[in-house]
Amino acid sequence: MTGLLYCRERLDRPHGGNWIRFKLLKSPACKCQLRPHLNSAVMAAFLRRMYKLTDQPLRFGILGAAIVAPLALILPAKTHPDVVVIAIASRDQVRAGNFAKRHGVPRAYGGPEAYQALLEDPDVDVVYNPLPNGLHYEWTMKALVAGKHVLLEKPSAITSDETRRMFALAEKKGLVLMEAFHYRFHPAARRVKAIVDAGKIGKIQYVDASLGVPRIASDDNNGYKLNLGGGCFMDMGCYLLSITRYMTSADPTDVISVNPTTSPKYPGIDIGATAELAFPGGMTASFSTHFRLPPSFCFIPQMPKAFIRLIGTQGELMYNVFPAPHAYHSITITNSEGKIRTEKEYGIEGWSTYRYQLEAFVDRIRGRTPDHWFDGTDSIVNMEWVERVYEASGLGPRPASTYVAPE
Numbered sequence: 001m002t003g004l005l006y007c008r009e010r011l012d013r014p015h016g017g018n019w020i021r022f023k024l025l026k027s028p029a030c031k032c033q034l035r036p037h038l039n040s041a042v043m044a045a046f047l048r049r050m051y052k053l054t055d056q057p058l059r060f061g062i063l064g065a066a067i068v069a070p071l072a073l074i075l076p077a078k079t080h081p082d083v084v085v086i087a088i089a090s091r092d093q094v095r096a097g098n099f100a101k102r103h104g105v106p107r108a109y110g111g112p113e114a115y116q117a118l119l120e121d122p123d124v125d126v127v128y129n130p131l132p133n134g135l136h137y138e139w140t141m142k143a144l145v146a147g148k149h150v151l152l153e154k155p156s157a158i159t160s161d162e163t164r165r166m167f168a169l170a171e172k173k174g175l176v177l178m179e180a181f182h183y184r185f186h187p188a189a190r191r192v193k194a195i196v197d198a199g200k201i202g203k204i205q206y207v208d209a210s211l212g213v214p215r216i217a218s219d220d221n222n223g224y225k226l227n228l229g230g231g232c233f234m235d236m237g238c239y240l241l242s243i244t245r246y247m248t249s250a251d252p253t254d255v256i257s258v259n260p261t262t263s264p265k266y267p268g269i270d271i272g273a274t275a276e277l278a279f280p281g282g283m284t285a286s287f288s289t290h291f292r293l294p295p296s297f298c299f300i301p302q303m304p305k306a307f308i309r310l311i312g313t314q315g316e317l318m319y320n321v322f323p324a325p326h327a328y329h330s331i332t333i334t335n336s337e338g339k340i341r342t343e344k345e346y347g348i349e350g351w352s353t354y355r356y357q358l359e360a361f362v363d364r365i366r367g368r369t370p371d372h373w374f375d376g377t378d379s380i381v382n383m384e385w386v387e388r389v390y391e392a393s394g395l396g397p398r399p400a401s402t403y404v405a406p407e
């Protein structure tokens, strides 16, 4: 790190405010832009670390060599000056070693006791839990008992009772626990919320939201396994509930109908589902989600679908590609006269939804006020309505964890 030089340039942002861009001149690949109010604190931490003074960055450990881990944590961590990923644990020693090597993670725990060994590593401050849904509760509880903050993948658990217990324990232990609904932290989502909150499309009467892919990975994907908390509404429907609740600032009051698509190949699993839910004030929401969108005219593969459309008394808003706005998105507002306006809000260059999420999560751990935050109650309510959708679907509940946490 010796001889690193920095240059600062001030950038004018289209929606007000200035960003300071720091460039590590010897490392052109590592480029980050920092929010003005964080500049001094983050830069100070960065410099202290560089000169090997006091502040340790937060040291993350990952449970399971999950496919999503590089996208959701490893890559975002590279541009976060206060985060290092120091450990990976996998049930398989070779997988742990390969993951560590590929992603430059210094410690690899492998074998049947690997997850617990990572939790007992005193150098790990924070645990990222991207295990299959059915294991979220057990390993989050164990991580909290071990005194670690937890970034927990969505959906938070199998039942709202599990979610409630996890957040209660986090609170009791003074630890930060967050469900990784990354989409919420991106400026595009925040812009949509601001438009809706400002009443630009009037009072919301109807929401149409969809998340589906032509074919999710392989047949042995955990999404198809009931014992691991699989199911399309668990995996993708939870986003639709979450974004609808977030954008409308309202929680459902009833499940009107649910129609799951099933296959004898995957007992108890919805490979897709449509659902209609009631909200206060007569608002309704229609959700549609699919692991395998059927081809159009039986042979033309469908494009992935990922949108929320909010219809209000004075117009409507369509937010397209809400889970990955950093890759592409559009926010289209149609007013009551039929005039159409499209906006985009890409935020900081190179920052994905996951990078924004990491920023907020770390801010929270460090005692700063994140730009956006949502607490355990939000996750509990979301889980409650995922459960209710399954009850109404006829498929019944996903099997809850059998793990019994120590008193």
Ligand SMILES: NC(=O)C1=CN([C@@H]2O[C@H](COP(=O)(O)OP(=O)(O)OC[C@H]3O[C@@H](n4cnc5c(N)ncnc54)[C@H](OP(=O)(O)O)[C@@H]3O)[C@@H](O)[C@H]2O)C=CC1
Residues within 6 Å of the ligand: 063, 064, 065, 066, 067, 068, 072, 089, 090, 091, 092, 095, 130, 131, 132, 133, 135, 153, 154, 155, 180, 182, 221, 222, 223, 228, 235
């Ligand atoms: N935020 C996002 O954008 C995304 C979030 N997710 C969420 O991340 C989580 C993981 O997703 P998923 O698709 O399952 O990821 P993976 O299929 O990659 O599985 C995650 C890891 O769980 C570990 N594992 C532990 N026990 C089991 C078991 N009995 N069977 C299978 N794997 C096991 C494995 O690690 P090992 O064998 O190395 O120990 C595996 O790599 C889910 O909660 C999902 O909802 C998923 C995709 C995107």
Ligand SMILES: O=C1OC[C@@H](O)[C@H](O)[C@H]1O
Residues within 6 Å of the ligand: 213, 216, 235, 236, 323
């Ligand atoms: O979180 C997710 O986002 C994208 C989906 O394709 C994936 O199945 C899901 O787990």
